[in-house]
Amino acid sequence: xxxxxxxxxxxxxxxxxxxxxxxxxxxxxxxxxxxxxxxxxxxxxxxxxxxxxxxxxxxxxxxxxxxxxxxxxxxxxxxxxxxxxxxxxxxxxxxxxxxxxxxxxxxxxxxxxxxxxxxxxxxxxxxxxxxxxxxxxxxxxxxxxxxxxxxxxxxxxxxxxxxxxxxxxxxxxxxxxxxxxxxxxxxxxxxxxxxxxxxxxxxxxxxxxxxxxxxxxxxxxxxxxxxxxxxxxxxxxxxxxxxxxxxxxxxxxxxxxxxxxxxxxxxxxxxxxxxxxxxxxxxxxxxxxxxxxxxxxxxxxxxxxxxxxxxxxxxxxxxxxxxxxxxxx
Amino acid sequence: xxxxxxxxxxxxxxxxxxxxxxxxxxxxxxxxxxxxxxxxxxxxxxxxxxxxxxxxxxxxxxxxxxxxxxxxxxxxxxxxxxxxxxxxxxxxxxxxxxxxxxxxxxxxxxxxxxxxxxxxxxxxxxxxxxxxxxxxxxxxxxxxxxxxxxxxxxxxxxxxxxxxxxxxxxxxxxxxxxxxxxxxxxxxxxxxxxxxxxxxxxxxxxxxxxxxxxxxxxxxxxxxxxxxxxxxxxxxxxxxxxxxxxxxxxxxxxxx
Ligand SMILES: Cc1cc2nc3c(=O)[nH]c(=O)nc-3n(C[C@H](O)[C@H](O)[C@H](O)COP(=O)(O)OP(=O)(O)OC[C@H]3O[C@@H](n4cnc5c(N)ncnc54)[C@H](O)[C@@H]3O)c2cc1C
Ligand SMILES: Nc1ncnc2c1ncn2[C@@H]1O[C@H](COP(=O)(O)O)[C@@H](O)[C@H]1O
Numbered sequence: 246x247x248x249x250x251x252x253x254x255x256x257x258x259x260x261x262x263x264x265x266x267x268x269x270x271x272x273x274x275x276x277x278x279x280x281x282x283x284x285x286x287x288x289x290x291x292x293x294x295x296x297x298x299x300x301x302x303x304x305x306x307x308x309x310x311x312x313x314x315x316x317x318x319x320x321x322x323x324x325x326x327x328x329x330x331x332x333x334x335x336x337x338x339x340x341x342x343x344x345x346x347x348x349x350x351x352x353x354x355x356x357x358x359x360x361x362x363x364x365x366x367x368x369x370x371x372x373x374x375x376x377x378x379x380x381x382x383x384x385x386x387x388x389x390x391x392x393x394x395x396x397x398x399x400x401x402x403x404x405x406x407x408x409x410x411x412x413x414x415x416x417x418x419x420x421x422x423x424x425x426x427x428x429x430x431x432x433x434x435x436x437x438x439x440x441x442x443x444x445x446x447x448x449x450x451x452x453x454x455x456x457x458x459x460x461x462x463x464x465x466x467x468x469x470x471x472x473x474x475x476x477x478x479x480x481x482x483x484x485x486x487x488x489x490x491x492x493x494x495x496x497x498x499x500x501x502x503x504x505x506x507x508x509x510x511x512x513x514x515x516x517x518x519x520x521x522x523x524x525x526x527x528x529x530x531x532x533x534x535x536x537x538x539x540x541x542x543x544x545x546x547x548x549x550x551x552x553x554x555x556x557x558x559x560x561x562x563x564x565x566x567x568x569x570x571x572x573x574x
Numbered sequence: 575x576x577x578x579x580x581x582x583x584x585x586x587x588x589x590x591x592x593x594x595x596x597x598x599x600x601x602x603x604x605x606x607x608x609x610x611x612x613x614x615x616x617x618x619x620x621x622x623x624x625x626x627x628x629x630x631x632x633x634x635x636x637x638x639x640x641x642x643x644x645x646x647x648x649x650x651x652x653x654x655x656x657x658x659x660x661x662x663x664x665x666x667x668x669x670x671x672x673x674x675x676x677x678x679x680x681x682x683x684x685x686x687x688x689x690x691x692x693x694x695x696x697x698x699x700x701x702x703x704x705x706x707x708x709x710x711x712x713x714x715x716x717x718x719x720x721x722x723x724x725x726x727x728x729x730x731x732x733x734x735x736x737x738x739x740x741x742x743x744x745x746x747x748x749x750x751x752x753x754x755x756x757x758x759x760x761x762x763x764x765x766x767x768x769x770x771x772x773x774x775x776x777x778x779x780x781x782x783x784x785x786x787x788x789x790x791x792x793x794x795x796x797x798x799x800x801x802x803x804x805x806x807x808x809x810x811x812x813x814x815x816x817x818x819x820x821x822x823x824x825x826x827x828x829x830x
Pocket of ligand 2: 583637695696700
């Protein structure tokens, strides 16, 4: 059995969770086992059908006071309970901060290795892997891939965001098993104490926009987004950013494009001052046309784009805005 | 008086093009510089601030080759008061192996009367990206762990840490002793002063050998993503390219 840890939001399972389920199905093909899912906390309406539509045959639903607030250790306790009761060959989670944290806890508790940010299964090259699972994962900040052997006792891994596309299958019928695992006092200590709600998540606008104007470190600071925001507005599009931008606190996280942000597939993506690291590319690769604006003609974003302008975004973007306004009269 | 231990790792700086060693086990070091990840630089900054705010001390630790002393000196130059060098090639060490060695140092120091109340690490190492040394260390030491936070404060016996969650900024509060992993972005790491650099040179580094045979990281080989031939059409340079850009926008039907 392959167990997938599923994260939910108002819309049901998150996209990266469905990607993880899809990866679990590929794994299940090799081990000939079924795919199960674990949901912790509230069970959104329609979630079970949604998971069944992605090939999940059993949903383990952890309930109880321990799960009233998120904590890496309490979630791991729930996963561990299912692993023990249902004898999982592998546990798969999305490569989100929470997915990574919960899997790290699980691996530590079970004293097994863990593979972070897996992008695929390794080819069997005829070598003796001693029954281990060969996975391919991102290392060196995405500059290289690593083939890694993962013993199955169980195999514990996270799937890098947007490395696989979530795919539906003809729906199976899924059963739901509720359980309330015992949680140790020590595990409760590290739960979230309070959350300051962020500004409303508008990434829906980002993921459905026909045009996305993106900006990265090249914006230079929190005050450097005026021109790109104006261009987005002129084109009726949305603003998107790289992780550097959200890490620095220049823009909110829901505007982030990439492996740990949103995946976009607009008709046009205008990427300004973004180098095009593999984790960013994971979120924008399915854009129909990409126009890169960058001072560096060798930046991956430029070499991978359809069109490019070489230059300073703070000069190029205002000139584009002015030209659009001039032609509109 | 918080005694903070902060763990850093010497990693290849892979901003440019990278090449692999012939055995495909590592990045070819002849063509790259070395650095410490931004997460760990922020962890060092937090360690120094917490030590200053509580009248305590910050100790920096690394498991790495002899050359990693360079990274320890850099942390000493910005205010760490002591340094521990576990002298080993980290290539053969999996996350669980690294943890056993760090835990051994923490336990030895505790037995000598130096308890590192707070251990800070980066959220993930820039080379192996395992995302787990902090959590495993917490289990090895029997301590609570908070992950991926941007700010960390100590008041009395409690660490308060904040970071981004899916629904907004989350606050954690755990009792000391504890382990916390840090994401970049919450604090601006300081630059070393000349005086700081001079002082750092004089601080003796505690060098220890690994105590356990490593079990390894399961690495079979590294591969580089295949180079894609570029088919980009350059529309121009600088603001003069604006008319061709707007022609394109019109052709794509995204503007009138
Ligand atoms: C596990 C993991 C997950 C990640 N997830 C994501 C993710 O979801 N999304 C994401 O974006 N990143 C992600 N990253 C980070 C990613 O590896 C890169 O660090 C990041 O995308 C770089 O952002 P950037 O392009 O803005 O900055 P940089 O890489 O610093 O690039 C800046 C670019 O701007 C150009 N530039 C500078 N000034 C100007 C100017 N004035 N005008 C025009 N061009 C200029 C430079 O030539 C350069 O190409 C992740 C990393 C890891 C390890
Ligand atoms: N060899 C090492 N020496 C010291 N600290 C390390 C070492 N490896 C990992 N760490 C710490 O553990 C964090 C997480 O690493 P990882 O789990 O390997 O991604 C890093 O950011 C460092 O703070």
